[in-house]
Amino acid sequence: MPLIEALDPALYGSKAAGLGQALKDGLPVPPGVALTGSVVDAVASRDEQVMRQVMESVRPLGGPLAVRSSAVDEDSAEASFAGQHLTLLNVRSADELASALSEIWWSANSDSAITYRQRVGLFTRPSIGVVVQLLVTPETAGVMFTQNPVTGADERVIEASWGLGEAVVAGRVIPDHYRVDRAGNVLERTAGRKSIAFRSLPEGGTVEEEVAPELVDRLCLEEGQLAELSRLADRCEEVYGRARDIEWAIADGRLYLLQCRAVTTSGP
């Protein structure tokens, strides 16, 4: 199912439904396909007919691909499964995609996932949808809060680093820190220490690379890019409401929205 039509979280999971809605609302989400939990289950069982259908559906995307889990019952459990499930980047062939889907299926059926489900009172069989998207290979990526998550101030907080956003999300670098007001005026620019960057490998997977010494402390976002991020924050708040937590990437000079969810921590 094309991501733009995968709007039912009960079938495709909340991540897929959120990204589908974002595409429908004209936000700059990389093109993708959503797979239901039963399709992922069939691929993990090596059902060849279903595997062929999946390969057909992802072919128009080209490649390389980002394969992200989209747990079907996350919201109903009112519990975050973040970290229990997987994102696999730079998937480059049909075999790699089948392996990635199998790995994601098992991530939802691992001992730790089952233990966690039991602890939050979930005794039903896990169902894990998947989002397959064209992988953007960013020069710069990071996160943005449309409202300051620490002070609660009505301003955008942007954290950015070189390469794939995993360096920021996983806390592997001290990212650049920016604050921008609602009118788009930059209130603060503080350079981080971005000594490493994650980049895609031509043969698949990602690698952690050292950043050139002159770039470690250099700000990685320019004025125009901050303005563009500020406009993206406006648009996300128009569509979803205030206080959003956004993952973004800039590739070939173009800004992409990778994820947009409600902020889970708020200031005083």
Next chain:
Amino acid sequence: MGAPIDVLKRIPLFAELDDNELERVASVFKERHFSEGETVIQQGSGAAAFFVIDSGEATVLVDGKEQRVLQPGDHFGEMALIDAGARTATVLASSELSCSGVTFWDFRPLVEENGVIGWKLLQTLIEIYRSERRQ
């Protein structure tokens, strides 16, 4: 895809199942790969799945002490299929490891839908229990 039937035949829990029943059990297995050094199951953790080793080797540890090395055709974690209770040992992949695994969630409906398989498993469990009491 499924676990090899000749391997399932050697597992005490499935000893009473005929070939057709074993085929049904085999059909719910899925492949799972582990990298060298990866923890396959952790002692004390809740248990989700039962595994048969297709290729590679794994080491069994209890309370941190090495017990034995598992090889292709060996299996571990079958109690997970019945009660999803805590793991009694840790298993580490001592090389690249490829397994066939089945989860509690996939095994349970198979037994619920097939009373004959369920009854045979019960009989086998009683037999294992009697045998352990005699020892």
